Amino acid sequence: MTAPARRRPAPALRVGSALRWTWIALVVAVVVFPVWVTVATAVSPPGRTGLAAMFPAPGDLTLDNVRTALAGFPLVxxxxxxxxxxxxxxxxxxxxxxxxxxxxxxxxxxxxxxxxxxxxxxxxxxxxxxxxxxxxxxxxxxxxxxxxxxxxxxxxxxxxxxxxxxxxxxxxxxxxxxxxxxxxxxxxxxxxxxxxxxxxxxxxxxxxxxxxxxxxxxxxxxxxxxxxxxTVQVGLAQLAAGESTTPAVVYAGTLVVLLPTLxxxxxxxxxxxxxxxxxxx
Incomplete structure (x- = not known):
């Protein structure tokens, strides 16, 4: 006996499944993207901005921004x-x-x-x-x-x-x-x-x-x-308000504040x- 042929899902079901997974992927991207920007910018070399800070090379990763945030303000x-x-x-x-x-x-x-x-x-x-x-x-x-x-x-x-x-x-x-x-x-x-x-x-x-x-x-x-x-939330706001504070240092301070909640x-x-x-x- 020959095995019965598998029934393919209807085109409408395939389209619905594709749309559902696309929507889930978009929601995940919207949620994860700010966290990624925070972490990537915090560990990028000081002075980098834009896409260069958001997507640093593995060899460029550094904690200099974190050290600056902890040294310049009483965050500890x-x-x-x-x-x-x-x-x-x-x-x-x-x-x-x-x-x-x-x-x-x-x-x-x-x-x-x-x-x-x-x-x-x-x-x-x-x-x-x-x-x-x-x-x-x-x-x-x-x-x-x-x-x-x-x-x-x-x-x-x-x-x-x-x-x-x-x-x-x-x-x-x-x-x-x-x-x-x-x-x-x-x-x-x-x-x-x-x-x-x-x-x-x-x-x-x-x-x-x-x-x-x-x-x-x-x-x-x-x-x-x-x-x-x-508290550290107030300290983070003061860190961001500093005239000489760079965005990378602010992201580094945000990363320090964010870690306990994660x-x-x-x-x-x-x-x-x-x-x-x-x-x-």
């Missing part, structure tokens, strides 16, 4: 400030969000729906509307030019609460009830039962908080006035995808 000190701000702010936001989400899902108490609606309402409040009260509060506490002054207004935010509340609501309630019947306290139920089962969503919330903290610009600029106490996303990518997929169900 500001990098350390940003690390401390990100660590403190992310830890506080995730801990408080997990506790709030647990209280909104598992214990039964009157008014928890109203409380959740109020928390959602904070997401609609523009951050600029609270700048002056926050500035007055931090100044009255004597916390200007300090890491705590940068972190204080952002210890608790609504979005991680919403994300974890949705995640905790999908967990089997029977496991929590069994733990409570065994005499486990609410703190033990949260740390030993709920958080391990919702680990991908917790990591997703932590990544969101960390990226928001690392990329913060306006508030650190407002609450600090000494270069050594400012590492965070790469390390937490698996949890991030699982967390967002679970949330979308």
């Amino acid at each position: 000190r500001q990098f350390g400030v940003s690390v401390m701000v990100t660590a403190l702010q992310t830890t506080a936001q995730v801990v408080l969000a997990a506790a709030a989400a647990y209280a909104l899902v598992f214990p039964t108490w009157r008014g928890r729906t109203v409380a959740f609606v109020l928390i959602l309402g904070t997401l609609a409040i523009p951050g600029e509307s609270s700048v002056i009260p926050n500035f007055q509060l931090v100044s009255s506490l004597g916390l200007r030019n300090t890491v705590l002054g940068i972190v204080l207004p952002f210890l608790a935010v609504g979005y991680p609460v919403f994300l974890l509340r949705q995640a905790f609501g999908q967990l089997p309630r029977e496991v929590w009830e069994a733990a409570r019947l065994d005499g486990a306290s609410h703190l033990r139920c949260l740390t030993r039962v709920v958080l391990p089962m919702a680990a991908p969503q917790v990591v997703t919330a932590a990544l969101w908080c960390a990226l928001a903290a690392w990329n913060g610009y306006f508030w650190p600029l407002l609450i600090t006035d000494t270069p050594e106490q400012r 590492l965070l996303v790469l390390v937490g990518q698996r949890f991030l995808v699982r967390g967002l997929a679970t949330r979308a169900r």
